[in-house]
Amino acid sequence: MTELVESKLCRKCKTLKSLLDFGIDRKSKDGHKTRCRQCVAGENRLYKLNNRNVVNAAKNRYRQRHTAEMADYMRLYRARVRGSQLADRHRQHLEFHKEVNIQLQFRLGAIMASQLLQNDKTIEIEKLLLKYLKSPESASGRKALNEARGIAFRAKISYEAFNTLLNTLNRSRI
Numbered sequence: 001m002t003e004l005v006e007s008k009l010c011r012k013c014k015t016l017k018s019l020l021d022f023g024i025d026r027k028s029k030d031g032h033k034t035r036c037r038q039c040v041a042g043e044n045r046l047y048k049l050n051n052r053n054v055v056n057a058a059k060n061r062y063r064q065r066h067t068a069e070m071a072d073y074m075r076l077y078r079a080r081v082r083g084s085q086l087a088d089r090h091r092q093h094l095e096f097h098k099e100v101n102i103q104l105q106f107r108l109g110a111i112m113a114s115q116l117l118q119n120d121k122t123i124e125i126e127k128l129l130l131k132y133l134k135s136p137e138s139a140s141g142r143k144a145l146n147e148a149r150g151i152a153f154r155a156k157i158s159y160e161a162f163n164t165l166l167n168t169l170n171r172s173r174i
């Protein structure tokens with residue numbers, strides 16, 4: 001009968017045992033430890049008994065290291081949560097201001113429109129601005145623009161309203 005499993009002599013208890021009774025050791029020639037599992041377990045038990053302080057110290061070190069790691073992890077985690085909360089609040093803040101700005105623009109637009117509509121100088125200014133827009137590079141064009149600015153200033157038309165009128169005329173021309 002052929003043996004399916006090799007046997008090996010334990011260096012410690014000098015017993016011939018199945019290779020399966022020996023732990024794995026990749027560095028050794030046959031890939032197994034020189035001492036059987038039973039002997040290794042006994043040695044470990046004995047080592048722990050004789051070196052209780054060393055073993056406990058190692059355990060404590062492990063625990064401490066992991067406590068520190070855990071604390072670091074929690075710190076990072078909290079920082080990330082805080083960061084995303086701040087980012088959220090900033091986003092809400094921006095959205096709120098966008099809304100306010102749009103409302104403000106509408107109101108400004110309404111004020112400008114009423115300024116221009118109620119002012120009897122608006123038509124005069126418009127005529128000058130159209131003259132300027134026809135030939136903005138020419139001396140007469142620039143003169144028309146300056147004249148329009150002067151009238152608007154005296155008629156208490158705001159700078160914004162004046163520019164809006166100019167832009168509107170420029171856009172409607174094209």
Ligand SMILES: [Zn+2]
Pocket residue numbers: 010011012013014015035036037038039
């Ligand atoms: Zn043994």
